[in-house]
Amino acid sequence: MTATAHQANDAPRQVSTRNPVTARRTSSGRRSRRGRLAVQGFLALVAVLWIFPVGYAVLASFRDYSYTAQHGYLSFGGFTLQNYKDAWAQANFSQTMVNSAIVTIPAVALTLFLSCCVAFVVARFSFKFNLALLGLFTAANLLPPQALLIPVYRMFRSIEVPFWFSESGTLLNSYWGLIAVNVAFQTGFCAFVLSNYMKALPRELYESAVVDGAGVLRQFFQLTLPLCRPALAALATLEVTWIYNEFFWATVLLQSGDKYPVTSSLNNLRGEFFTDNNLVAAGSVVIALPTLIVFFVLQKQFVAGLTLGATKG
Incomplete structure (x- = not known):
């Protein structure tokens, strides 16, 4: 009975000495993961905001003006290489x-x-x-x-x-x-x-x-x-x-x-x-x-x- 009582008294002590350390490690790990996710999400958002105008300009440079005038700039289609040919000829890129x-x-x-x-x-x-x-x-x-x-x-x-x-x-x-x-x-x-x-x-x-x-x-x-x-x-x-x-x-x-x-x-x-604007984007x-x-x-x-x-x- 005495040994059993000592074991019963020691068990809570072991739990009380180990659980706070484990809890701190778990909470710090969660905060670290949340911090990394927050940083990655912020960088991804900044990258999208930075790349979007450039990507949209490249996309518009391959589209025909008559198609975008009819369907709007948010449409998808009307792809052509004529903008680059016209831009090279009109802007005199060979000299400039x-x-x-x-x-x-x-x-x-x-x-x-x-x-x-x-x-x-x-x-x-x-x-x-x-x-x-x-x-x-x-x-x-x-x-x-x-x-x-x-x-x-x-x-x-x-x-x-x-x-x-x-x-x-x-x-x-x-x-x-x-x-x-x-x-x-x-x-x-x-x-x-x-x-x-x-x-x-x-x-x-x-x-x-x-x-x-x-x-x-x-x-x-x-x-x-x-x-x-x-x-x-x-x-x-x-x-x-x-x-x-x-x-x-x-x-x-x-x-x-x-x-x-x-x-x-x-x-x-x-x-x-x-x-x-499509011609200017190509230029x-x-x-x-x-x-x-x-x-x-x-x-x-x-x-x-x-x-x-x-x-x-």
């Missing part, structure tokens, strides 16, 4: 895409190279005006372009260049002027990103390079630039997108229609009395294709550049 390439490729290359030079000096050399120099280059991104419209326009109109360099004799109506203004406004951001990236590189690498007799130029071209490949790929993707889609300075600095970039081509698809898809190609080509390096250092303590 060449103009954008003439501006975008040199502007991106110059921006990344000059940014690497500035970032290397700021990250690897200590001097009195180190941070001030980086702030000077970054300050170009703090002012809106509209505030500098008149000063930049007057400056470019006053700068005289040879006629073989520009048909107007100034930097106006010149690809070089548009390249220069894009490089000036984008170098600060790229220098800021690259300087932080270069500061994270181990100093032991540079000390070993100095011991091996590598000079500053060799450290820059053979050591720093190869290590900055992920960051350069990420910045190249962003810069191609920003400079390729730039329209403000093109309308200000260019004065002849044969030099306008591809972003101006959509104006040629607008009618005088009505606008074929928008054509304009977006080069940036999408660049992103998918550099996708691996782009993601690596964005996530670098995310797991460091």
Whole structure:
């Protein structure tokens, strides 16, 4: 009887010491699952809201305007490829895409190279005006372009260049002027990103390079630039997108229609009395294709550049 009584008294104690722990684990597990489900649901909703306009524009680009005018834009049917043929012919994409390439490729290359030079000096050399120099280059991104419209326009109109360099004799109506203004406004951001990236590189690498007799130029071209490949790929993707889609300075600095970039081509698809939205959607898809190609080509390096250092303590 005494042993039975002791067992009866011990049983509730075992339950009381184990159940709270199990209950806490169960409740924490439920809260964790609910949190994950809530986050996944929120991300799914944001993804749908983000993708829907793009997907609808792509769908509309393959539909005939007469069909949508009769059945409405929420209908399904009337698919055709004629919108892309008409958009390519009316918008003169063959010329405007060449103009954008003439501006975008040199502007991106110059921006990344000059940014690497500035970032290397700021990250690897200590001097009195180190941070001030980086702030000077970054300050170009703090002012809106509209505030500098008149000063930049007057400056470019006053700068005289040879006629073989520009048909107007100034930097106006010149690809070089548009390249220069894009490089000036984008170098600060790229220098800021690259300087932080270069500061994270181990100093032991540079000390070993100095011991091996590598000079500053060799450290820059053979050591720093190869290590900055992920960051350069990420910045190249962003810069191609920003400079390729730039329209403000093109309308200000260019004065002849044969030099306008591809972003101006959509104006040629607008009618005088009505606008074929399906045709405009097809033109928008054509304009977006080069940036999408660049992103998918550099996708691996782009993601690596964005996530670098995310797991460091």
